[in-house]
Amino acid sequence: xxxxxxxxxxxxxxxxxxxxxxxxxxxxxxxxxxxxxxxxxxxxxxxxxxxxxxxxxxxxxxxxxxxxxxxxxxxxxxxxxxxxxxxxxxxxxxxxxxxxxxxxxxxxxxxxxxxxxxxxxxxxxxxxxxxxxxxxxxxxxxxxxxxxxxxxxxxxxxxxxxxxxxxxxxxxxxxxxxxxxxxxxxxxxxxxxxxxxxxxxxxxxxxxxxxxxxxxxxxxxxxxxxxxxxxxxxxxxxxxxxxxxxxxxxxxxxxxxxxxxxxxxxxxxxxxxxxxxxxxxxxxxxxxxxxxxxxxxxxxxxxxxxxxxxxxxxxxxxxxxxxxxxxxxxxxxxxxxx
Amino acid sequence: xxxxxxxxxxxxxxxxxxxxxxxxxxxxxxxxxxxxxxxxxxxxxxxxxxxxxxxxxxxxxxxxxxxxxxxxxxxxxxxxxxxxxxxxxxxxxxxxxxxxxxxxxxxxxxxxxxxxxxxxxxxxxxxxxxxxxxxxxxxxxxxxxxxxxxxxxxxxxxxxxxxxxxxxxxxxxxxxxxxxxxxxxxxxxxxxxxxxxxxxxxxxxxxxxxxxxxxxxxxxxxxxxxxxxxxxxxxxxxxxxxxxxxxxxxxxxxxxxxxxxxxxxxxxxxxxxxxxxxxxxxxxxxxxxxxxxxxxxxxxxxxxxxxxxxxxxxxxxxxxxxxxxxxxxxxxxxxxxx
DNA sequence: GGCCCGGTTTACAACGCTGTAACGACTTTC
DNA sequence: GAAAGTCGTTACAGCGTTGTAAACCGGGCC
Numbered sequence: 001x002x003x004x005x006x007x008x009x010x011x012x013x014x015x016x017x018x019x020x021x022x023x024x025x026x027x028x029x030x031x032x033x034x035x036x037x038x039x040x041x042x043x044x045x046x047x048x049x050x051x052x053x054x055x056x057x058x059x060x061x062x063x064x065x066x067x068x069x070x071x072x073x074x075x076x077x078x079x080x081x082x083x084x085x086x087x088x089x090x091x092x093x094x095x096x097x098x099x100x101x102x103x104x105x106x107x108x109x110x111x112x113x114x115x116x117x118x119x120x121x122x123x124x125x126x127x128x129x130x131x132x133x134x135x136x137x138x139x140x141x142x143x144x145x146x147x148x149x150x151x152x153x154x155x156x157x158x159x160x161x162x163x164x165x166x167x168x169x170x171x172x173x174x175x176x177x178x179x180x181x182x183x184x185x186x187x188x189x190x191x192x193x194x195x196x197x198x199x200x201x202x203x204x205x206x207x208x209x210x211x212x213x214x215x216x217x218x219x220x221x222x223x224x225x226x227x228x229x230x231x232x233x234x235x236x237x238x239x240x241x242x243x244x245x246x247x248x249x250x251x252x253x254x255x256x257x258x259x260x261x262x263x264x265x266x267x268x269x270x271x272x273x274x275x276x277x278x279x280x281x282x283x284x285x286x287x288x289x290x291x292x293x294x295x296x297x298x299x300x301x302x303x304x305x306x307x308x309x310x311x312x313x314x315x316x317x318x319x320x321x322x323x324x325x326x327x328x329x330x331x332x333x334x335x336x337x338x
Numbered sequence: 339x340x341x342x343x344x345x346x347x348x349x350x351x352x353x354x355x356x357x358x359x360x361x362x363x364x365x366x367x368x369x370x371x372x373x374x375x376x377x378x379x380x381x382x383x384x385x386x387x388x389x390x391x392x393x394x395x396x397x398x399x400x401x402x403x404x405x406x407x408x409x410x411x412x413x414x415x416x417x418x419x420x421x422x423x424x425x426x427x428x429x430x431x432x433x434x435x436x437x438x439x440x441x442x443x444x445x446x447x448x449x450x451x452x453x454x455x456x457x458x459x460x461x462x463x464x465x466x467x468x469x470x471x472x473x474x475x476x477x478x479x480x481x482x483x484x485x486x487x488x489x490x491x492x493x494x495x496x497x498x499x500x501x502x503x504x505x506x507x508x509x510x511x512x513x514x515x516x517x518x519x520x521x522x523x524x525x526x527x528x529x530x531x532x533x534x535x536x537x538x539x540x541x542x543x544x545x546x547x548x549x550x551x552x553x554x555x556x557x558x559x560x561x562x563x564x565x566x567x568x569x570x571x572x573x574x575x576x577x578x579x580x581x582x583x584x585x586x587x588x589x590x591x592x593x594x595x596x597x598x599x600x601x602x603x604x605x606x607x608x609x610x611x612x613x614x615x616x617x618x619x620x621x622x623x624x625x626x627x628x629x630x631x632x633x634x635x636x637x638x639x640x641x642x643x644x645x646x647x648x649x650x651x652x653x654x655x656x657x658x659x660x661x662x663x664x665x666x667x668x669x670x671x672x673x674x675x676x
Numbered sequence: 677g678g679c680c681c682g683g684t685t686t687a688c689a690a691c692g693c694t695g696t697a698a699c700g701a702c703t704t705t706c
Numbered sequence: 707g708a709a710a711g712t713c714g715t716t717a718c719a720g721c722g723t724t725g726t727a728a729a730c731c732g733g734g735c736c
Contacts, residue, residue, distance in 0.1 A: 002452075002453075002476075004691095004692060004693090005692065005693065005694095006692080014715080014716090015715065015716050015717080016692090016693085016694095016716090016717095017693095017694075017695095017715075017716060017717080018714085018715060018716075020693070020694060021694095021714095021715085024694080028712095028713060028714055028715085029714070029715085030713085030714060030715090033714080033715085045474055047449060047452055047453060048453065048692085048693080049393070049453045049691085049692050049693070050451070050453040050454045051389050051390075051392035051393040051398065051453055051454070051691085051692080051693095052389075052393050052453075052691070052692035052693045052694090052721090053692080053693055053694080054389035054693095054721095055387070055389040055390050055393050055691090055692080055693075055721050055722065055723085056692080056693045056694050056695085056720085056721055057693085057694075057695095057721085058721080060389065060454075062432070062454070069418065070408065070414045070415075070417050070418045070421070071414060071415055071418050071617065073411065073414070073618075076408045076409060076411070076414035077408075077409055079408050079433070080407065080408045080409050080435060083408070083433065083434075083435050084435070092432055092434075092451060092454070093432070093433060094400070094430055094431070094432045094433075095417070095421065095431060095432075095433045096421075096430075097418060097421050097422070111385060113388070113430060114340075114385055115340075115385060115386065115387040115388040115389055115390075115722095116388045116389070116398075116400070116430070136383055138340070225617070225620075225621045229621075253618075253621050254621060256623070257621050257622075257623055260623045261623065279409065279563070280411075280591075280618045282563075283563045283567075283591050283592060283595050284622070284623075285594070285595055285598045285599065285622075285623060342721095342722060342723090343722065343723070343724095344722080352685080352686090353685065353686050353687080354686090354687095354722090354723085354724095355685075355686060355687080355724080355725095356684085356685060356686075358723070358724060359684095359685085359724095362724080365683095366682095366683060366684055366685085367684075367685085368683085368684065368685090371684080371685085386722085386723080387721085387722050387723070389721085389722080389723090390691090390721070390722035390723040390724090391722080391723055391724080392691095392723090393690095393691050393692065393693085393721090393722080393723075394690080394691055394722080394723045394724050394725085395691085395723080395724070396691080453692095677736105678735105678736090679734105679735085679736085680733105680734090680735080680736100681732105681733090681734085681735100682731100682732095682733095682734105683730105683731090683732095684729105684730080684731080684732105685728105685729080685730070685731095686727100686728085686729070686730085687726105687727095687728080687729090688725105688726090688727090688728100689724100689725095689726090690723100690724090690725090690726105691722105691723085691724095692721105693720100693721090694719105694720095694721095695718105695719095695720100696717105696718090696719090697716100697717095697718090698715105698716085698717085698718100699714105699715080699716070699717090700713105700714090700715085700716095701712100701713090701714090701715100702711105702712080702713080702714100703710105703711080703712075703713095704709105704710080704711070704712090705708105705709085705710075705711090706707105706708095706709090706710100
């Protein structure tokens with residue numbers, strides 16, 4: 001059987017509480033006693049029982065990260081950063097996959113694991129502010145990605161999607177492209193990110209005096225490669241675009257594949273721009289231009305906001321805007337084309 | 339404050355234990371009482387305190403999954419399957435990233451979270467059987483990937499790497515290639531997977547009567563895209579290979595990039611074969627031929643083995659070999675080339 | 677009517693830990 | 707030399723839950 005405080009105490013010839021004090025690094029323990037206790041701890045290879053500690057203290061040292069899907073490289077990369085940031089604070093991360101399913105998302109915010117976790121980092125996909133408004137669980141929560149409703153009383157970390165999408169579109173226009181398509185529009189009421197990126201795209205067109213041709217807007221119900229490949233196919237034809245701004249990198253990689261397999265040259269015939277800066281894009285051929293959202297900083301900010309709440313901060317919900325960066329690569333290069 | 343059993347009991351006018359019985363679905367609770375208790379539970383939106391339950395029962399319902407890095411698409415995809423498989427059994431998954439660091443790996447198997455988790459699924463990278471042999475923690479553990487040492491007393495799930503590598507190499511030889519390179523060899527004593535795949539490669543060459551040219555074996559200290567790109571560059575030159583078997587898909591995608599950017603045609607000049615069947619490979623141009631290791635089945639088997647141990651199974655360590663499949667795609671197609 | 681039996685409900689203790697308060701021994705201060 | 711403080715250590719209670727064992731209650735049987 002595993003050793004308990006009691007066993008260590010008996011072995012060291014002190015009281016249980018003294019062992020507890022040593023374990024927790026309390027002051028007012030004499031050097032001699034401390035040494036004896038530490039020896040006993042080592043001999044029995046004692047480890048604190050976290051369940052008991054949690055029960056007593058109400059804290060578990062575990063935070064949950066709920067994302068749609070770790071298959072998605074963006075979330076996988078975000079998760080590594082969150083785990084690192086949490087680790088730096090001595091926390092462990094428990095990962096929930098919601099699959100973007102409203103039911104599962106509701107379970108997560110409803111506190112399905114509430115007694116196990118101290119806080120929740122949640123990247124919602126399907127839930128609207130309505131769902132969050134009625135939240136009964138009181139575990140601190142920080143929202144990642146798009147803000148869900150203007151009034152949701154939760155800390156939020158995200159980027160300025162409108163500005164980023166505008167910059168990405170302008171980047172294509174600056175390279176002389178006139179028929180710039182947008183790929184990844186969505187109709188669902190919860191698709192806030194898609195709406196904002198489309199808005200930025202339209203602002204950029206307007207700023208350049210380019211007409212907003214509705215046939216250049218391609219919808220994609222899900223933002224993965226297959227959807228990008230299909231949506232790109234729908235854009236091609238007699239009036240094919242000369243550039244396409246995809247609302248994320250997965251869509252862009254799918255689009256790239258369709259373009260190349262149909263004999264289009266990238267970037268010469270069609271420039272491609274993504275969003276997210278996932279590792280794969282860097283190694284595509286040609287390498288994928290993209291918007292880099294600073295994932296490490298997003299993760300760090302989110303964990304930091306949560307840390308404040310766990311430390312008892314009660315003020316107004318805070319809004320963190322993490323800066324983004326345009327990262328031009330081979331699919332939209334500077335310079336001349338033949 | 340959050341409701342406890344006691345609060346529900348008072349509201350329903352019964353004892354604490356009766357509420358506990360209802361919550362746990364015990365028999366011998368009258369329909370009337372059950373209904374009253376359930377109403378009270380709903381009104382107070384009671385949720386069991388998992389810490390207390392764990393303390394009492396010694397079970398947490400949490401299993402840990404320790405992988406080198408979620409950034410790596412192979413592990414990200416594996417993680418999604420593990421999380422799903424665990425979810426089906428009502429378990430939650432806590433993810434640890436070891437970064438392939440021996441120190442962190444040792445912490446994980448040493449039981450750093452032992453009181454928090456019921457079991458451990460561990461995909462070792464750096465640890466050898468020596469490290470595992472002295473394991474003191476008694477949390478059930480199942481090893482994923484390469485077997486660490488022949489005698490480690492742990493259940494293990496993996497694929498037949500030698501056979502898979504042999505099949506992949508033969509596949510290239512069958513398409514008429516004679517100078518087939520291997521990319522991803524490693525010298526570290528812990529690099530069991532690399533050794534086995536190299537062995538399969540050599541067996542295939544021998545079976546075809548092809549000479550084993552040492553200059554065709556490229557080393558890569560880490561199996562990511564950058565390493566693949568660099569190793570591929572080292573293989574090129576006057577005696578460039580006409581096919582390359584990469585020990586995983588990330589290496590292959592890096593190699594692909596080097597080949598294309600240097601003007602080689604794939605598959606005409608050089609065929610490329612990967613290993614792992616990650617999503618990215620499917621969307622590369624050309625799409626990447628690979629070995630599919632059945633990740634869903636690996637995850638399911640591992641969770642199932644762990645479930646048996648948690649249920650008290652004590653027999654000999656079990657060895658599960660999950661079948662693999664050769665998945666030819668554009669980078670090594672059937673048919674003729676100009 | 678008393679007794680036993682089965683289903684239903686309950687009191688109690690314990691899981692391992694830590695905050696509180698109090699204790700004893702020793703030092704400092706007037 | 708007595709009072710006041712300081713330091714190191716301890717006893718105790720309680721966090722919310724569940725297993726155990728015992729109490730309770732009504733119906734069927736002798």
